[in-house]
Amino acid sequence: MISSTVLFYGNYVLCLCLGLLCVVFVSYWNTEWRGGFAWDASFLQFNWHPVLMVTGLVVLYGNAAILYRIPFTWSQRKQRWKLVHAALLLSSLFLSILGLCAVFDFHTGYHIPNLYSLHSWVGICTVVLFTAQWVLGLVGFLSPCSPLGFRKLLKPVHAWMGMAIFILSLASCLSVTRNADPPPITTNYIEALFANFLGVLIVAFGLVVLGILSNQRWKRLEPGQESSRSLLPGDN
Template sequence: MTATENKMLLPVSFYALYILSMCLGFLCVVFVCLWSGTWRGGFAWDGSFLQFNWHPVLMVTSLVVLYGNAVLLYRVPFTWSRWWCKVAHAGLLLVAIMLSLVGLSAAFDFHSANNIPHLYSLHSWTGISTVTLFIFQWCVGLGAFLLPWSPMTFRAFLKPIHAWMGMAIFVLSLISSLSGINQKLLLTLNGRNGSNTEPYTALPTEAVFANSLGVLVLIFGFVVLKIILNQEWKNPEFEQESNRPLLADAR
């Protein structure tokens, strides 16, 4: 039996979980957009709270949904070659990096315009660490697995570290997103400063909706990790070719 044939024999449970992950990722994006657009007033780029609303939308979309889907490409039994899978993986992660940088810019610009200190909370520490590790991981992966001058021994050494770091960054993304949702609710639903909203402790509709977003993010993360950590669902063809430079597969 060939590796391609073996890929097509994945159990129904894999496809059920993969479809579930796609639905959950879509719901995460919809929920965070509705939260920012409906309860937080919409979007702008003028240093106001409306500019900050881009931050949760872009960070959840990039660091959670796009990142998770980029990782899952290695498990989906597409008929494409290793070359196209690697290119799609790197390209999707690059889009996620660019969106996350715009999301960070929205937050930093908002803080600067309103004289709010930068990087003072645990959420900001985990968030900036996640993006920094993400960019570093992508650059190292580009040099090691795409460019042809990377020594084979280095690629073989780096592969398990790269995979472990990828999962660690994804977990950090989940932590950052959940802490950010909670921090945003605590800061905005405080019942002070003439706010027309109920306090967070009263669990108003916005709090229920945003908490539901957090639950969706958490379940999405668990489903992605379940798929990735199942050794029986690995793509054998990609495992066998792991020590070859990516550009060699394009020939």
């Protein structure tokens, strides 16, 4: 029988590899088929949008979400991992806001209205909720004057909201898919196939992260909970 820890690290390595592949694929797609990058309110500025959103709001965010699940961190003080968690999420938020600037600038430059598609509705909700979640997390869990009762109340809400924001971020990515015209094989078709593979990678990354988050055996136990590990329902 494979131990729970070995199984975790198997999933974790898979998560890291899929995340890296997502970043490589989204960058290569925009370089090879969409003309590369610039910051001049042109199409080339728009190309930063998918790269920054996938890197920030999917890959960095997903990795930050599962940080406390790494068994290696359990024996260490939680405070330092809280700081790593907050810093990773701040980088993720920064990249996401930069990604939004890229698309808003492009829209302004080309006189395209903002926020009329499902993609934009879900996407903007995701970033607004994420900002609120980050600020509330900072106040609730890192501020020394936050009372213990408030932390206890906030924790399940923070964990649930964190998962919901990740699902919304995956939903934003997938709701933008442009389905290719059918074959015959043309340059556009090859590009569309490549973009499809990027979609598959994002879905696979999301499934691995959500799988890790949903496994109770990989939760860091708080003081006083050690005895409950063997009694967790759903693990047998």
